[in-house]
Structure formats: C-alpha cells, structure tokens
Amino acid sequence: MIIEDLLIAFGAEIQHYKAGEIIFREEDLPVYYYQIEKGKVKLNNYTEDGKEFIQNIFSDGHSFGESLLFVDRQYPMNAVAIEDSSIFRMSKSGFLNLVQTNPEISLNVYQCLAERMYYKYIMFYNLSFQNPVSKLKLLLDYLKSYHDDKAPYSxxxxxxxxxxxxxxxxxxxxxxxxIKQMEKDKMLKIEKRKIYY
DNA sequence: TCATTAATTCGCC
DNA sequence: GGCGAATTAATGA
Structure with a gap:
C-alpha cells in the first residue's frame, strides 16, 4: 500500500519467510510495520483445543498489523506466512515518522484501516447469527469484490x-x-475441485 | 514413482 | 454441524 521507494527511504528492509514461518506471535510487542512484497500471510488465533481461526489473509501489496502500531498493546493474533514470502519490514518509528511527514500516506493508511474495519463489521454480524450458506456467500462476495470481472463463475x-x-x-x-449445496443452487461452480464464483 | 497435502466420503452423535 | 478415521485426488520432487 505504501510505495516501495518510500518504504526503503524510511528504513524498510526485505525479509524472507518460508511457508509456515511465523512472522510475529500473539502477545509480542508490535515494533514493525509489515508490507508484503510477494507472498501470502494469514493472521490467526488458536483455541485451547488447537482449532485455528483465521482473522484475515493478505497477499502482494498488502500491509498487516499496522493498527497495532497506534496503540500500546500486545498483538492479539499471530502472523504466519502461508507461502514463501518476501516482506518489507520497517521500524515503528520509521512508520510513524513517514505517516507524520506525508499526508497522502496517512490518508492511505486510514483507508486500509477502514477497509479492515469494514470486513470486521460485516463478518462479525454474519458469523454470529447466520447459517453456513450465508457465511460462505458473504465471504465469497467479499473476496470477489476485489476481482474485476463481475460475471458469474469468473x-x-x-x-x-x-x-x-x-x-x-x-x-x-x-x-x-x-459448497456442494451452493453448486446445486447454481450459486457457484466446481471444476477439478476448484471453486468458481 | 513415491511422498505430501488437500479434498472428499462415511458413520455416528 | 461437529468429530475421527479412511479413501482418493492433485501436485511436485
């Protein structure tokens, strides 16, 4: 989300993570701004009995966990690479400095934060009260909203x-x-086990 | 071709 | 809708 040149100018460095490698853990103190150059990252939590809940999944160009740089708290979730990834890492002070000196960048950051909040709003209501079809449909709709082609099954x-x-x-x-039920209802298509929505 | 990982099925609660 | 186990398909050394 932030131009790479600017990241580097403010002290960012590329870090490489293997698939499955942990980037930060729950209860760590947030000291870096992270932005994915290439790869895929998930933010998650584990229940006591080992079940995973994924908060969000991010890919190329996205930043993650930056909201925690504005509050004095520990991370409430883990960040794990789910593919081999290259990630820009910039110190908290560099990030705050960058935000303070560049109005356009801070506006950009606001937009990212607002986007995350939007996702939380729609998901929280939906996950709390709806049936599986609604939950999955909402998630698929959200994922597809970033996809240019709006045609069905595209x-x-x-x-x-x-x-x-x-x-x-x-x-x-x-x-x-x-998903199979939704295919019967013509809401999506399955080909070679891949889901098309 | 073997090994790994994901997808799917099944029977039961 | 969850759970555990078994089977099958896809993928990549």
Whole structure:
C-alpha cells in the first residue's frame, strides 16, 4: 500500500519467510510495520483445543498489523506466512515518522484501516447469527469484490476449503457440504475441485 | 514413482 | 454441524 521507494527511504528492509514461518506471535510487542512484497500471510488465533481461526489473509501489496502500531498493546493474533514470502519490514518509528511527514500516506493508511474495519463489521454480524450458506456467500462476495470481472463463475477462489472453514469458523466437512449445496443452487461452480464464483 | 497435502466420503452423535 | 478415521485426488520432487 505504501510505495516501495518510500518504504526503503524510511528504513524498510526485505525479509524472507518460508511457508509456515511465523512472522510475529500473539502477545509480542508490535515494533514493525509489515508490507508484503510477494507472498501470502494469514493472521490467526488458536483455541485451547488447537482449532485455528483465521482473522484475515493478505497477499502482494498488502500491509498487516499496522493498527497495532497506534496503540500500546500486545498483538492479539499471530502472523504466519502461508507461502514463501518476501516482506518489507520497517521500524515503528520509521512508520510513524513517514505517516507524520506525508499526508497522502496517512490518508492511505486510514483507508486500509477502514477497509479492515469494514470486513470486521460485516463478518462479525454474519458469523454470529447466520447459517453456513450465508457465511460462505458473504465471504465469497467479499473476496470477489476485489476481482474485476463481475460475471458469474469468473472468479476462482484462491483459498483451500480448509482456509475457508477457518475464516468463517466452520469445519472443513461443513464447508464441503455447503459448497456442494451452493453448486446445486447454481450459486457457484466446481471444476477439478476448484471453486468458481 | 513415491511422498505430501488437500479434498472428499462415511458413520455416528 | 461437529468429530475421527479412511479413501482418493492433485501436485511436485
């Protein structure tokens, strides 16, 4: 979200993470701004019995966890690379400095934060009260909103069923059952196990 | 071709 | 809708 040249000018460095590598953990103190150059990252939590809930998944060009740089608190979630990734890492002071000296950048940051809040708003209501079809449909709609082609079945869901399940708090089996039901209802299409929405 | 990982199925609660 | 186990398909050394 922030121009790479500017990141570098304010002290950012590229870090490489292997798939599965942890970038930061719950209860760590936020001391860096992270922006993905290339790769994929998930923010998650684990319940006591080991179940994973995915807060969000980010890919190329996205930053993550920056809201925590504005409050004096520990991270409430983990960040894990889910593919081999190259990520810009800039110190908190560099980030705050950058935001203070560049109005356009801070506006940009506001927009990112607002986007995250929007996602939380729609998901929270939906995950609290709705049935599996509604939960998955909302998630798919949200994912597709970043896709230029709005035609039906034009968007291949870039996530595994397990990841979908972890994003909406369902089990894989339920996601599989529900996705099949949605295919019957012509809401999506399945080809070679890939989901097209 | 073997190994790994994801998807799917099944029976039961 | 969740759970555990078993089967099958896809993918990539």
């Amino acid at each position: 968007f291949q869901i870039p996530l595994t069923r397990q990841q979908l399940a972890s994003l909406v708090g369902l089990r894989v089996e339920t996601v599989i059952r529900t």
